[in-house]
Amino acid sequence: MESERREQIRRIFEGFLRERARAIRRLRIEDLDVNPFLIRLLSKELGLNDARSIVRWLVNQRLERGTVTAFGIALQNAAKVFSEGTGVEGADILKTREGRHYYIQVKSGPNPIPKEQAKRIADLLRSAQRRNRGSVALFGMCYGTREQVSSIVRKYIGEEGSIDWLAGREFWEFISGDPHCVDEIYAIAAEVGEAFRDSQGQTLAEILEAKLDELEQEFQALYGASGEPMWRNLLERNT
DSSP states (O other): OOOHHHHHHHHHHHHHHHHHHHHHOOOOOGSSOOOOHHHHHHHHTTTTOOHHHHHHHHHHHHHHHHHHHHHHHHHHHHHHHHHHHHHHHTTTTTEEEEEEEEEEEEEESSSSOOOOOOOOOHHHHHHHHHSTTTTEEEEEEESGGGGGGGGIIIIIIIIIOOEEEEEEEEHHHHHHSTTHHHHHHHHHHHHHHOOOOTTTTTTTTHHHHHHHHHHHHHHHHOOOBBHHHHHHHHHHHHH
């Protein structure tokens, strides 16, 4: 991979981690979705028996949802590093191979998408294809194997939509021309994760632990530290 593209992907991954750091620092106790019934139901199985354990679980729940979505966008942006540019609606990437243009819409992974969204993707890709006679429309997924691709993609984009699709290693090889591209991107992710520090010189783990300390104190002030008084307050203040 060319050094310029490697650096672009590195910056995308670093930007993702910086935004995660900012998201953690911005968290407030009122941002947490305190469902007293669910917490009580899972308390024994997950060891949710005091302020710290409950706060950690609530924070992890919130961060995981945002992290998956945000990194999906980061992966899509990494794929666009290999684009030759496109202004055509419905296509994120334009590739030219052996004189033929390929219009590609990119999603992060093979996880299921709604049927109507899949139909819309196929419509947009066919529209992009019609704008350039002789071009090819493709649907690309940044990770996953062909076996993991959802039945909705197979049916409504592939079979009924007449759009071919690529997943994981074959996708990265197609857009880069390099069979080892996915391995390099994987290595960049590891390097960035190992070296990351935010603007205050802290790792994500350090930022998270400091935030948990802060939120634990706020949780205790609202509900108590543990025991029956805590469980009673959790219910009374959230129903």
